[in-house]
Amino acid sequence: MMQHLSAMPGRAATSVRMYAVAIGGVLLVGVGLLYLAGHDVGQSISALWRGAFGSYDALVSSTLVRAIPLMLLGVAVSVAFRVGAFNVGGDGQFLAGAAAGAWLALLDFPIPAPLRILIALIAGAAAGALWGFIPAVLRRRWGVFEVLSTLMMNFIAAYGVSYLVRGPLQEPTRIYPQSATIANATHLPLLLPGTRLHSGFLIAVACAIGAWIWLSFRESGFRARLTGANPVAAARAGLIETERVTFRVFLASAALCGLAGAVEVLGVTFALYENLSPGYGFTAIAVALLAWLHPLGVIVSAILMAALDAGASAMQREAGVPSVTVWVIQGLLVLAVLATRSFAERNPRFRFARL
């Protein structure tokens, strides 16, 4: 399964039509679920649509803002999976980056604001990389399976943030378990005045495009893809130092996750607190798989997932449909995409149809 994932090619391997059919089918199943649960299907769907895309405000302030962390983390997951490093520690690296970003943004130091933002973002990326460094070294030196180690690091990060917001980084009144609020000057600039969409969106899109260019057109990105597709052949036929390639890409992936944390703190929450990430690191895996590990696809799938999230809130508010329903749909989406892929692999007719 793992090898299978890392070997997913970047360009759409199955015909787009099959992919569309799969997604359409899942949405129909979702409608069926709503009906079976006794909800007013029309009302629920229209609430979902209104919450996600229905108005300028819903689209820009809700959906696109939610898409930013999913996009950055989704790119990070795609890149790591493509090299065969199964970094499921996005959440932990995200929190490490958020903590570092918040800390530096709050430091009382006479630096001009733009520079301070830059430093906070870099610190976030560095902290994420540091958080990924431990599992990466464990894998390289002792062959520790990164799925376990990164998952464990998530817990350490979560409790580490709990400690910080009750200790060194707690707000001055010492009442709430959260950090002080970051000054307005140090917020990421808004992209569209009057909305909540901040310039982190550009950072995320740039990272996705950058990752695509790197994977597709740089020799180092090609080495990463070879290493993921067949590490033995990469080493024997390509004379690639596969462990080193994996290690570096692992760190880069963790750095992107850390950057996502810093962007979230400087762009949306303006403070560090517990439960900062509602499982972004895991949703990002779904985002990456939905996009077939293609960084450009991640831009679309992150917005789709964010729209479902935003719509779910509206659906719960307006139609009384529990947002869990949408999570079921999100899960089914990923399953459908993976199944489509396996189907195409096994069915020679479709295998040739996609050439």
Place this chain on the structure above:
Amino acid sequence: MAFCVSTYRFVSAATTSLELLGISKRFGEVVALDAANLQLRRGTVHALLGENGAGKTTLMRIAYGLLKPDAGAVHIDARPIRFHSPADAIQRGIGMVQQHFSLVPAMTAVENFALGNRGRFDPRKESERLLEQAATLQLSIAPDMPAHSMSAPEQQQLEIAKALGRDCRILILDEPTAVLSPMHSAALLQWIRSYADQGRSVVLITHKLRDAAAVADDVTVLRHGRTVLQGRISDIAEAELLAAMLGAPLAQSELTVPRPHRPTSTPPLGSLQSVSAEEWARRERIADVSLEINAAEILGVAGLERSGHRLLLRVLAGRHVPTKGIVRIPPRIAFIPEDRQREALATQLDLRENVALRGAGNRTGWSRWRYWSSLTRALLKDFDVHAVNERVPAHTLSGGNQQRLVLARELADAPMLIVAENPTRGLDARATANLLARLRAARDDGAAIVFYSSDLDELVALADRIVLAYAGRVREAERSRDAIGRALVGTT
């Protein structure tokens, strides 16, 4: 017995155990089978011959229920049957050992053996059954060894034991001797004969005429998906078989072997001095090996499984770092491993990317995809690799075409040293002759070639000098099939 029209039946339905009639199969625009026929008589060995891509494997996959035919009928014991999956075929007593093995790498021999059975898994009982099967086959299988640390012949032996463990009446073997040493091949062929003599039937997919002639009763020859010849093998002359397989008689020069080439006395191109190396995972090692390789010389390496030849080739190719000793090798080395899917190709990536795989570890900056595309197109043409274009994934190519792609890539930049491990595995007669000619041409252009083959005739015919590996030691050997054969099994 002459060429037959494709609907001709040479046996009555009463004596056939398996009959394939007018089978057609297309993959997209590729016609794999075009009304192919095969009649398998009870108690016989049936050789299925044909070039790479002739449709042999596809036809047998249909018989085994792995693929569904677009047209045609499968009869068992003269009754039409429709298979929906291999499970149906297994239930009808059909077993198949595929060319690319289907073992679970992490599982031990006995676990793989029992996989697919029903009921409770009793390791001790299954081990006994496995050892029993191995004993009748005269094969050595360690029940507790994980499949991933087995050599290719060991894996194949396990696959055969597994098929037999299901008590099949019709056994299909796809190129079974391709990975076996001469001794094991002979034992396997002998066993196939005795198995058929018990009233069961065997289909032997092969392109080795010698194997077919040695053991088969009947023969079916496929070319371009059509049955071009079928009948009793004793009635058919070898030249007729060759002509049916290849469409036209091979030129004389492709079959005859030129005299060994005398290398000029120049300093050696590379050398090993007291080199020791080991690979624990495969339980293979070489100890204190000293060896010189010369420009313009083909050095043949002979050895049985685990004798150390595998490691020797990898050390010479710069693909394995020895624990001791001095290795001196030239910079441009072509390495053609036996297991191309594992060691030479990234089968999910496209052909252009697989060509660019060579040397990827030493390049930096931007990828020159336009260059790789045009190089790949040229190589596909030059080495007769059949592919729709250079952008299809490598797994869409047939085994022989994959092998040619690897050869094309490795020989593209005029390497100074070519290390080839069973490079003719899976190639048909024409492609083999072509490959051997290319290796000779490279030698005549001044390259050093280190060549391992499990086929001693091929080795003796091609090599200028032969070394043999036995239990981790390497020594010079006489260029004679018998001497090497005896030395390999340790009876000099």
